[in-house]
Amino acid sequence: MNLLDIRNLSIKLLTTNKPILAVDRVSLTIKEGEVRGLVGESGSGKSLLAQAIMGVLDDRWQVDADRFHWRGKDLMRLSDEERKVIISKDVAMIFQEPMACLDPTTTIGAQLEEAVSSEQLSGYFWEKRRQRQHEAIKLLHKVGIKNHDICIKSYPHQLTEALCQRVMIAMALARKPLLLIADEPTAAMESTNQGQIFRLLASLNQLKNMSILLISHDLENVTHWTNTITVMYSGQFVEAGTTEHIFKQPYHPYTRALVDSSPKANMNIPIKSRLMTLPGSIPILQHLPIGCRLGPRCPKAQQACVKAPKVKNYHGHQVSCHYSLKEDY
Amino acid sequence: MARDKIYQEEDFPSPLIQLWHNFRQSPVVMIGFGCFIFLSILAVFSPIISPYSPIENHLDKLLLPPAWDNKGDISFLLGTDNLGRDMLSRLMQGTTLTFGLSFIVVIISLIVGVIIGSLSALTTGLKSSFLNHFLDLILSIPSLLLAIVIVAILGPGLSNTLWAIVMVLIPQFIHITRNAVEEEFKKDYVLASRLDGANSFRILSYSIFPNIIEKLIGQATLAQSAAILDIATLGFLGLGAPIPMPEWGAMLANGIDLFYIAPWTVYLPGLAILFSVVATNLLGEGIRHALKLRKEN
Amino acid sequence: MLLLTILSFSLSFLFPGEQIINISGQIHANPEHIELIALEYAKHESLFSQYFIYLSHLFNGNWGISMGSQLPVIVEVINHLPPTIELSMVALFIAMLIGISMGSQLPVIVEVINHLPPTIELSMVALFIAMLIGIPIGFIAAINHRKKSDNVILSFAMIGYSIPIFWLGLLAILIFSILLGWLPSAGQMSLLYEIKQVTGLQFIDILLSDSPYKWQAFQNASSHILLPACVIALAPATIFIRLARTSMLNVLDTLYIKAAMAKGLTFKQMIYRHAIRNAMVGVIRDVGLQFANLVTLAMVTEVIFSWPGIGNWLIQSIYQRDYTAIQGGLLALSCFIFIVHILTDFIYATLNPLARETRNGTR
Numbered sequence: 009m010n011l012l013d014i015r016n017l018s019i020k021l022l023t024t025n026k027p028i029l030a031v032d033r034v035s036l037t038i039k040e041g042e043v044r045g046l047v048g049e050s051g052s053g054k055s056l057l058a059q060a061i062m063g064v065l066d067d068r069w070q071v072d073a074d075r076f077h078w079r080g081k082d083l084m085r086l087s088d089e090e091r092k093v094i095i096s097k098d099v100a101m102i103f104q105e106p107m108a109c110l111d112p113t114t115t116i117g118a119q120l121e122e123a124v125s126s127e128q129l130s131g132y133f134w135e136k137r138r139q140r141q142h143e144a145i146k147l148l149h150k151v152g153i154k155n156h157d158i159c160i161k162s163y164p165h166q167l168t169e170a171l172c173q174r175v176m177i178a179m180a181l182a183r184k185p186l187l188l189i190a191d192e193p194t195a196a197m198e199s200t201n202q203g204q205i206f207r208l209l210a211s212l213n214q215l216k217n218m219s220i221l222l223i224s225h226d227l228e229n230v231t232h233w234t235n236t237i238t239v240m241y242s243g244q245f246v247e248a249g250t251t252e253h254i255f256k257q258p259y260h261p262y263t264r265a266l267v268d269s270s271p272k273a274n275m276n277i278p279i280k281s282r283l284m285t286l287p288g289s290i291p292i293l294q295h296l297p298i299g300c301r302l303g304p305r306c307p308k309a310q311q312a313c314v315k316a317p318k319v320k321n322y323h324g325h326q327v328s329c330h331y332s333l334k335e336d337y
Numbered sequence: 338m339a340r341d342k343i344y345q346e347e348d349f350p351s352p353l354i355q356l357w358h359n360f361r362q363s364p365v366v367m368i369g370f371g372c373f374i375f376l377s378i379l380a381v382f383s384p385i386i387s388p389y390s391p392i393e394n395h396l397d398k399l400l401l402p403p404a405w406d407n408k409g410d411i412s413f414l415l416g417t418d419n420l421g422r423d424m425l426s427r428l429m430q431g432t433t434l435t436f437g438l439s440f441i442v443v444i445i446s447l448i449v450g451v452i453i454g455s456l457s458a459l460t461t462g463l464k465s466s467f468l469n470h471f472l473d474l475i476l477s478i479p480s481l482l483l484a485i486v487i488v489a490i491l492g493p494g495l496s497n498t499l500w501a502i503v504m505v506l507i508p509q510f511i512h513i514t515r516n517a518v519e520e521e522f523k524k525d526y527v528l529a530s531r532l533d534g535a536n537s538f539r540i541l542s543y544s545i546f547p548n549i550i551e552k553l554i555g556q557a558t559l560a561q562s563a564a565i566l567d568i569a570t571l572g573f574l575g576l577g578a579p580i581p582m583p584e585w586g587a588m589l590a591n592g593i594d595l596f597y598i599a600p601w602t603v604y605l606p607g608l609a610i611l612f613s614v615v616a617t618n619l620l621g622e623g624i625r626h627a628l629k630l631r632k633e634n
Numbered sequence: 635m636l637l638l639t640i641l642s643f644s645l646s647f648l649f650p651g652e653q654i655i656n657i658s659g660q661i662h663a664n665p666e667h668i669e670l671i672a673l674e675y676a677k678h679e680s681l682f683s684q685y686f687i688y689l690s691h692l693f694n695g696n697w698g699i700s701m702g703s704q705l706p707v708i709v710e711v712i713n714h715l716p717p718t719i720e721l722s723m724v725a726l727f728i729a730m731l732i733g734i735s736m737g738s739q740l741p742v743i744v745e746v747i748n749h750l751p752p753t754i755e756l757s758m759v760a761l762f763i764a765m766l767i768g769i770p771i772g773f774i775a776a777i778n779h780r781k782k783s784d785n786v787i788l789s790f791a792m793i794g795y796s797i798p799i800f801w802l803g804l805l806a807i808l809i810f811s812i813l814l815g816w817l818p819s820a821g822q823m824s825l826l827y828e829i830k831q832v833t834g835l836q837f838i839d840i841l842l843s844d845s846p847y848k849w850q851a852f853q854n855a856s857s858h859i860l861l862p863a864c865v866i867a868l869a870p871a872t873i874f875i876r877l878a879r880t881s882m883l884n885v886l887d888t889l890y891i892k893a894a895m896a897k898g899l900t901f902k903q904m905i906y907r908h909a910i911r912n913a914m915v916g917v918i919r920d921v922g923l924q925f926a927n928l929v930t931l932a933m934v935t936e937v938i939f940s941w942p943g944i945g946n947w948l949i950q951s952i953y954q955r956d957y958t959a960i961q962g963g964l965l966a967l968s969c970f971i972f973i974v975h976i977l978t979d980f981i982y983a984t985l986n987p988l989a990r991e992t993r994n995g996t997r
Contacts, residue, residue: 607801
């Protein structure tokens, strides 16, 4: 069953001049136990989307969608607070720079204990406190931190980034979520630590059947660890499908360019030739092109691209392009 | 028709014009700016505009209340004090003294402080550490206390007040300039000009000054409001302008004895001080806010 | 500290009049007497040794004789600096310990701390009031950012910052003492109550004495201190409002607050547990700087309210051209400010675990 079902979500930034459509009609579905990747360059609105799902955007952003279902319940009709209550019970999020996400003046132990929800505890005050501490230690063990004593007493700036990220994951696990949104969890780490974090996430997915929405701009990591991928460009939905399909047969010119630009896919190109790139760069918010936002850069763009393309579905592989590359395969 | 531009040509105004646009957006700040201009014009032209001379005694009209009171006289719009001197002209002349003096004080200490500060930011080693400690020492003594001591050394009088407050404000400007210049020195564009072969003086004048000048102007308005209050306080304590001169603080000290029978001699100069300080502060706040907005955009 | 003594030593040269007379205070001495004093102060030798002799005189408690009253300056300082630190006596003892370990002028610090009471009392109460009012209002302004209450609080803060302190004091006396008659307008305590001076700190003296009117004396002393303290507290309170607002705005913008909201904490819980602590860290660091400003305001207010503190004494001695007293007063006041500075640095290090790691003293 679909855990999360979003159709045509748009996020508008209300500025003084006129509203800017930062995210333009993006659809996303996540099933139970699925690891989905959300890929796009910086500026493509992936973090905005994640924060909109969690409900942590401030008043400047206006979110609306055609459909926003969580486990079958329609969330668009509820008010912000009610939505937040339902979502925060089952969805957790970890962020990009883990050390900056922890309060620098409180110990890790105190912050972990805060994350433990009081519904899982029982008894009087002192019993609850001891249970909370016990839970915190158990959580640390779950993410692979064996010597919890040092960890609990230290402050965030005394730990490494990878350790902080594990602590963040532990805090996220405290509520036993059904969906974990990982917003570029490894961007601030070296590759050895990255591997550790991804392995941890994969093991959590397999052992607890927890779905993961992995947001990243690093295509190689994403293709290794995910089941399905959604690609976004400049706030618009580009392509979605299984990882294998997207990697081997990308339908959208942008996905094709992404895949081609990663060295792993280009084992066969002749030596000393140029790597494939799209000219130009992602448009800034003040100058968004009308219609399909890839238009100015796309090698296949023509007159029809001035109007935003509709989403076409080919056996679970969705593309939003007037001139998709399906015929090439 | 063939070569239509897809995007509208966006014209990027210069940073100064951007600053002015941001500044203009808040109506309260524009009011403060207008008041500031009004006060400056008054300070320059008051000897010509004011109806009576500030030290002329009208002995037949002592302690007249302001014109809106029953016993007041319209020819003395804000009443007279105990020696028959017209309050309105005294207040206007006081603008020259208190407000104008504070402006001059700030300009002098700005120039001197910036020169010393930037020079000291260039030196390193023993000289700089000595200057650092000396500056910390001077800054730890509150400004009014230091000004009072300097006036005690030099004796009361208007020019001594000026020098006292200049000497008190200079360390603040040195401190700000030093911090700003050192901060800019660490940035990469200074490194780039150094690699180009520029010597320190050139880096200072071409690269760094235009970038710190706004911070300095913000600090200058703060210093001016502090200077107005300090000049008025020194005048109130009797350490500033000599008696007949219509400095606002001295006028207030004069009026204390007559507090109950003639309260306008006390609250009018106080209102004048409040007005000028609020105008300066609004101006300063507006500049700082506009700077922040410009940085965000 | 060393530099402060150099400064006050050089003052004796800068003040008009004979240097010997300035440094010792004997104005009625005849020529032989002057020779004797000159020997004592080593006038014929180099400046350096003069300075060292001056320091040794300071250490021995010989601060010269006040020109006005012809009493030893030390006695004057003892008489004029008495009142009571209500809330921070213990804190001052801690500061004293730190003061000893940092500088070398041991006796000076001890003596000065024992003799600064009324000003300390007034400025501490004013600081307390300013912090109590200013910081929560600043936090509230930051939480309601971009709403109307934020603008209202900011404009009020701006006006409060611009009012000249002496005018405010006079208006306060007019309204509260004369028109309304609620609060007394001068002095430290009504003459009706005879409280034995034990420490010089008024409130502690009241609590220590065994007079039958203890409670009324306490009430009387508090009503006397209330008006001047509130007048002094206004300008620093507005600065605290601005500081607290900026600090809280910075904290609310950070990533860990957003992460804590995503963790599932409610807004209120998050403010109380995380935001306030981090915002206070940013505010406390600047409290020490504001204290110098506050003491200056206290000096002027003491003149208006006839409060027997060191500021009043200093200004009277300036009117009377009493140079030795000015030197002593300047030194005492600056030492006091310096000590409170160190104390707030200490508190800042306690609150902020990050700052404990760094070892540099001044910035």
